[in-house]
Amino acid sequence: MTLQQATVRVLVLNPNSSTSMTHGVEEAIRSIGLPKSLQLSTYTAPAESPASINDGGDLENSTAVVLGSFDIEHAAQNYDAILVACFSVHPLVTELSKRLAGTKVHVTGIFEASLVTALTLLPAYPFGGPNTSTKTWGIVTTGKFWEQHLTDGAAAFLGHQGGPQSSKFAGVYSTGLDAGDFHGGVSPEVIRAKLKEATKGLLNSSDVGCIVMGCAGMAGLEEIIREAARDQYGEEAGNRVFIVDGVKAGAGLLDQAVKNARLFQE
Template structure:
């Protein structure tokens, strides 16, 4: 069953979109055709907090309303910002189609895979740490942080625009080593959720350096899950 997906970069950085295209060219999508969208230049270049998330949502929604052909052309939409981005809900309401955020896909993976004992989110900057920890609480519907399955988020203090740069990798590797061998050495961590679209593609490198840990690429996992959601709906097993 052929399906068509729109991969949305909700910031205006073409660099991020280029990396998404590069990473997803190697993903087995089983007759899923991917198109890529970068938010207009009036959107934030980098999404760093709730305010820039709202700004990005407003710009993308306004642009989508001018592009009615998107609603019939695409079967599903993926929002490539690792957060509880407001565009996920508003785009679902606007299009009536399945919309998935990359954060949500990784949390589903961590919760549903029996091989995962405990995981944490590795994100770009420390500013995101409390926001993503709260997003975990909200996603699982808990009143407190679910410590049996997750540990608190850790930031790299690397800009999203630079995460895919080769020269930054050594710094990222050293930070991951510090977390795994010192800060979380007693936490039974065996899975790390790569919590930023700018980290797409780092899973292979990190898995080589830390072979006992599963590194979950948020973009790859979200693409595969969105394919399943779209096909499930097309089989008329669920109504939106």
């Protein structure tokens, strides 16, 4: 068996207690046509964890609940990678990385995976002359809390102090909904209207080439964002905009990260 064919075992960890959200995340990953070598498992946080993670308190509570029940030794023996399926700077990414240090288990979150993916999808440098605009990427998310949280998180992840400081980052735009609303909390009509409104706000900001879906609960709603892009930029240009689902990005990134580690380290 070649290196690329060797099995990669990924655990998708949902830090909230919503089983319907875990199911939606799993369906999103399976829809991309996984390589046969990728073996997927899921974990849903116990009932004591918030059903929807909407602010800093929910981040702390979900972290405490998961760490109180998660079997680190079992994870080290049975998985090659863990994907934290909450679009945030979730403390579990750091905490699990610490606890699994010294093992070969890779840990990342869908937030971090989305940023890496967005940057690789855009042109590395402006081209076409001095008047060519820089293609940007931005995030469409749920509630107002996440605007500053994700902006600060992007700055920290990219190694910038005092803000993202990047001409490629177009910012974070919120729908005013929470993660649970995308799984039956409000009507589909409300979701469509709010998501399109936030998307158009982002698209108005600059020459956006990539939109990151800033919530695991948005899985499967790409067409609403695509419709907004067509409305704003026209059919042809709207179809060229990349729409990144963090769950899919995370699965693909971890699959390749494990294979790269085997290639360059083992």
